[in-house]
Amino acid sequence: MQKVIVIGGGIGGLATACILARKGYEVSLYEKNKTLGGRANIFEAEGFCFDMGPSWYLMPDIFENFFSFMGEKVEDHLELIRLAPSYRIFFKDDNKIVDMFSDLDKDIPTLEELEPGAGDKLREYLDKAKQQYEIAKDGFMYKNYNSIFDFINFRTMIEGSKLSVFSDMDRYVSKYFKHPLVKKILQYPLVFLGSSPYNTPALYSIMNHIDFNMGVFYPQGGMYTITEALVNIAQKNGVNIVSGMGVKQIVVENRKAIGVELESREIVKADIVVSNADMTHTELSLLASAHRQYDEAYWEKKVLAPSALIMYLGVKGKVDSLVHHNLLFSQDWKTNFEQIFDDPMWPDDPSMYVCAPSKTDPNVAPEGDENLFVLVPIAAGLEYSEEELDSYANKVLAIMQSEMNIPDLNERIIYKRLYSVKNFEQDYNAYKGTALGLAHTINQTAIFRPNNYSKKVKNLYYVGAGTNPGIGVPIQLISAEMVYKRIAGINQDSPLTE
């Protein structure tokens, strides 16, 4: 029985531990924090229960694949509710409010009202996005990349389907739609990838298939129930989970990973080490310089996904103007993205996302009150004082009051916690406090994204948002499967079924 150590108990680390234990490896997982889940974490305060990170349950098919691969059923672990509407958008432009349902019969009239003729174009656009999603799922989303020839095959596969997906999302969407609000609706899902429409390949129009055709779900009890489900499956398969114990370094002998040194200074031996900690942290802090594949200059040049200003708010009474997921888009879309990616500063005219899970779930707030999670994307590495953070948070609250029709919000806040760049750095060892990892630019996609094994240290592997396929909770289930394929020498591009 080969011994495996997994560093980090995020979704990718837990899922890897589940798979490897089920496949007969002896697995121990070490997580530096007291609670598991990584960015998919939770905390409770004053009767409110806050999901700290993810709040959108997307790509239900990927969860189905993973649970069935583990010999489990999603419905035995998660009580999924399909949200209707999927989300509400508040446009600043003319105080317009639009509900989107992931149901074309309802969504097409909404888009037609903004741009006559957009309905037919949407059908055509989504047909291509669906086709693209299917090619991606069966051809390259679950694929391990080994050489540049893999990229050539990948390009041939995509070009062959004539989807011109190597232009950027902004240009691609503009070929179909003219109205700025319609374009924003098609481009906003890129924030899930930590990317901007101006630097993301149009391949990611697959996000529109996920959004419009597949629906938005919520697991009753909160997103943390996904973490709990993985912990249950891991324990059922015999994983030894140790939380509150960080790894200090990866022990390497003769260019082979032979175990880890824990923060307690104990050395634990293993045949294989899989790191779910952010790759930058693993490479720069857990490996001696001789064993690093990439130095600091390499990471400096990478395009990081944004960090965020997050507010966890407990609000007295209900907020009637909101639904479960709510988006408020910046008017000057391009400048907003520039202030996040190119010229870091507090956005003048921020886009924001407000989740009110208490609209669907009575367990996350005291009866009659509202649990609000407010997220404003900001630049990774943004420096600020506590006063600046507070004052920007107040600006965001003022915008919510006026633009989201919550005039008395400030007086009704009974709990408030701010979370931003420095917290991501401290809690998850996130490079420059990025909330999500590496953005999905063309140079950071597929073969060009850091690979899931070390070319310098044998038996050292990586899983998580920093490697392939990328960012997102379901995506980590794929990342885990890919690392298992890599370890077990399985050369299959499509998802595994057993």
Ligand SMILES: Cc1cc2nc3c(=O)[nH]c(=O)nc-3n(C[C@H](O)[C@H](O)[C@H](O)COP(=O)(O)OP(=O)(O)OC[C@H]3O[C@@H](n4cnc5c(N)ncnc54)[C@H](O)[C@@H]3O)c2cc1C
């Ligand atoms: C605010 C926010 C909102 C999001 N919204 C969504 C959403 O709605 N839907 C969605 O699908 N995705 C969403 N995401 C993205 C998704 O949550 C992440 O992509 C995913 O959870 C990352 O998982 P991971 O496997 O990369 O591990 P991570 O969550 O990054 O976990 C890595 C773990 O390693 C641990 N670690 C680090 N260093 C060490 C060490 N030295 N020793 C031991 N342990 C260590 C960390 O503490 C952490 O627990 C969101 C993320 C954030 C932050």
